Amino acid sequence: MNIKPIRTEKDYKASLKRIDELILVDPKEGTPAYDELDIVSTLVESYESIHHPIEAPDPVAAIKYIMSEKGLSQKDIVKYFGGNKSLVSAVLSKKRELSKRVIKALHDGLDIPYELLMA
Numbered sequence: 001m002n003i004k005p006i007r008t009e010k011d012y013k014a015s016l017k018r019i020d021e022l023i024l025v026d027p028k029e030g031t032p033a034y035d036e037l038d039i040v041s042t043l044v045e046s047y048e049s050i051h052h053p054i055e056a057p058d059p060v061a062a063i064k065y066i067m068s069e070k071g072l073s074q075k076d077i078v079k080y081f082g083g084n085k086s087l088v089s090a091v092l093s094k095k096r097e098l099s100k101r102v103i104k105a106l107h108d109g110l111d112i113p114y115e116l117l118m119a
Contacts, residue, residue, distance in 0.1 A: 003040060
């Protein structure tokens with residue numbers, strides 16, 4: 001096992017390739033290959049958190065995505081905004097923020113995670 005820090009994108013890509021190779025072997029817990037997979041995965045995770053962070057999506061983008069996935073129009077989601085059509089337009093155009101009441105309604109009615117709506 002020859003493990004080195006991941007300092008460059010080249011190192012990162014090589015580490016991802018090594019992870020793929022190790023996964024194909026399907027190492028058993030307690031073996032050197034299993035330990036190597038664990039260590040390299042931890043290094044990759046650390047590198048990604050610094051160099052490739054995943055930002056939480058914008059709440060409006062999340063709502064629009066769910067609307068698209070479920071085939072909903074603005075008219076279809078008015079009920080989650082207390083029946084207020086202008087509030088739907090204002091939120092979707094980012095002129096107004098989501099209230100706690102609307103966040104709860106969208107979560108309960110459309111199964112949008114709170115974490116996405118409150119980002």
